[in-house]
Amino acid sequence: MILQDDFYLREDVLAISRELLGKVLITEIGGKRTSGIITETEAYAGVTDKASHAYGNRRTKRTETMYAEGGVAYVYLCYGIHHLFNVVTNKKDTPHAVLIRAVKPLEGEKKILSRRKRPGMTSDLCKGPGKVCQALGINLKHDQTPLNGKTIRIEERNIRVNENAIISTPRIGVDYAEEDAQLPYRFVWDK
DNA sequence: CGGCCGATCCACT
DNA sequence: GTGGATCGGCCGA
Numbered sequence: 001m002i003l004q005d006d007f008y009l010r011e012d013v014l015a016i017s018r019e020l021l022g023k024v025l026i027t028e029i030g031g032k033r034t035s036g037i038i039t040e041t042e043a044y045a046g047v048t049d050k051a052s053h054a055y056g057n058r059r060t061k062r063t064e065t066m067y068a069e070g071g072v073a074y075v076y077l078c079y080g081i082h083h084l085f086n087v088v089t090n091k092k093d094t095p096h097a098v099l100i101r102a103v104k105p106l107e108g109e110k111k112i113l114s115r116r117k118r119p120g121m122t123s124d125l126c127k128g129p130g131k132v133c134q135a136l137g138i139n140l141k142h143d144q145t146p147l148n149g150k151t152i153r154i155e156e157r158n159i160r161v162n163e164n165a166i167i168s169t170p171r172i173g174v175d176y177a178e179e180d181a182q183l184p185y186r187f188v189w190d191k
Numbered sequence: 192c193g194g195c196c197g198a199t200c201c202a203c204t
Numbered sequence: 205g206t207g208g209a210t211c212g213g214c215c216g217a
Contacts, residue, residue: 042198044198051198053198060213060214061213062212062213062214076213077197077211077212077213078197079198079200079211080197080212081200081210081211082198082199082200084198084199099198128199129198129199130200131200134200171198173197
């Protein structure tokens, strides 16, 4: 079952981050279907979150996507090399987002390996936000793509995630965020 | 318009 | 565990 707008439009970005664990992220790009089970996420809680691109209600051409109504992709380039895929949540003009940091390959394994230019499956094949995008073929063109369509979608497949198996930690690479760098907004499904 | 820097990854060691 | 790759956005001039 494809997740619908009501999932993304909720206020609580931490709850959404947590609930995205175990959901399946599917892309159909370049004529190939690939997918993975989401295993790691990070919440970015809008204009009061110093780690967020939207901190202080900053609006630019890049960050504008985060101000869209929940249920679309926010894709941007980091370090000039890596694409990072985020899920936009909350209502229009409330710039909440969830970064997808890792997935477990599910479908299209061969295609994922060729995109990743790796000979075989390893446990860290899609672990890391840049790797997730590379594996699933996501790039800047997919910014603002709806998450309930053919190109990109997220499905509930009744994969059971035990609450006890979810670990929360501070987010990665946000040292610049001062006191907000310590917030436990990263969620890892440690099966 | 120039210069700096980042929500990273990989190849090496 | 370390350093190089590599580029769009932002800020200050």
